[in-house]
Amino acid sequence: MQRSNTYIIVFSAVLTIILGLLLSGTSVVLKPLQDKQVDLDNKKKILGAVMDISSINDPNEILALYEKRFSSIVIDINGKIVEKDKKGNPVIAEKVNIQKNYKVAKDERLYPVYQFVSESDPSKIEAYIFPMWGAGLWDWISGFVAIESDLNTIKGVAFDHKTETPGLGARITSDQIKDRYKGKKIFDDSGSLVSVSMVKGEKGLPLDDHHIDGMSGATLTGKGVNSMMLNYLECYKTFIEKTKKGGVSMVQAN
Template sequence: MQQSNAYIITFSIILTVVLGLLLSGTAEVLKPIQKKAEELDTKKQILGAVMAADEIDAMKPEEINTFYQNRISSKVVNIEGEEVEEQDGAQVTAETIDVGKNYKKAPEDRLYPVFIFQEEGNEDAVASYIFPVYGNGLWDNIWGYLALQTDMETIEGITFSHAGETPGLGARITSTDVQQRYKEKSIYDESGELVSVVMQKGEGKDYSGEPHKVDGLSGATITAEGVNRMLKSYLEHYKAYMEKNKEGSSRMASN
């Protein structure tokens, strides 16, 4: 049966409108729930830098929220390492800062959130500092949270996430065994220069004796390079803050 053009056009319009309404309707209804899920996921990523993954997996969403509230405090700093409380008349909090959006600005204009993991039961004692990092992978953005011990040199832990790296290759940055490789590595060399930690080309070598190198990702060199650039650049951006809060220089900086 051959339909008239008018029929085809009318049918298409009706179909488009119906499907469009259906989709935008569900998106609107589900949005608040999705937002909550996303926030929870961010908290998990932040905590992941200082806690074992299976420990976090065992926690219920409410437990994560309370744990986060009890143990993490946060502040916002600028490139000079000075604390920022408001920008353009609006108050800023670390949780509401979109690191990805800030990434598009020049490094001097960005705001840098800092998350502070506190010792249990003592709000003034810092266990480790957690810094968000952000950069480009092979296909899309990658980001993560880097936790430094109070000496501001030794890596306590790290988590990575990505938007669209290849599963099985670049996407492996999210796996625990890759992130484990960064543990206990050091970001400063002996002369006090910030060298970051560099993922090497190729995979399977043992870098346990070398404090600034970690094993690479076979088949995902560009993602690995992206990770290296991301760490290096953000450590530079946080350098001023790190210098100021280094254990020993200005003990227990205001918290």
């Protein structure tokens, strides 16, 4: 039976509304689960910057370990602890979206600082973990850089990416590349912040305290990592210098 144009239009509109409501409802139902998974993934990366968690498969164990060994604060570009946002709401490090902050001017960003504390003495900080975001060859790259309590020596790193080339730039997530950063220094002998740079090419030669071997065929990804690390460490520099002098009180905990 032939339908009128009005019937077809009304039917299509009703169907579109129903499907839209179903999709919207599904999104609302799934969002808490998605947020929980994002939170778990971030905590795994933070933990991965300071210890080997490859043998831990239970999410509850990951969360318990994080709860036991980490505290956190949020600072501004001047190294001052930020406890509330402009609306007066509490600021929580684990809920700061680094990707969104990356699009904001440096002096207006929020900068989370994660503190890896001693298992026997929670008041003793063994490492500081600084999250960062940048651009790789094809899309975003991100990282968590852990600095020893001397606030100079790299304890470990955890990098991630969206679409770097498999076997080339994607190697930034491999243990082989991450291990090269361990023990390197972000300040030179004169006290200037120089970060740690990945050189061009991969020769397997020993390098100084501020350089690591590169990745063959992935020069642009390496440059992206270098730029990301230097840019963000410069943003954390004032906090680092204040903390070295005992000028920042670690007051917030997760």
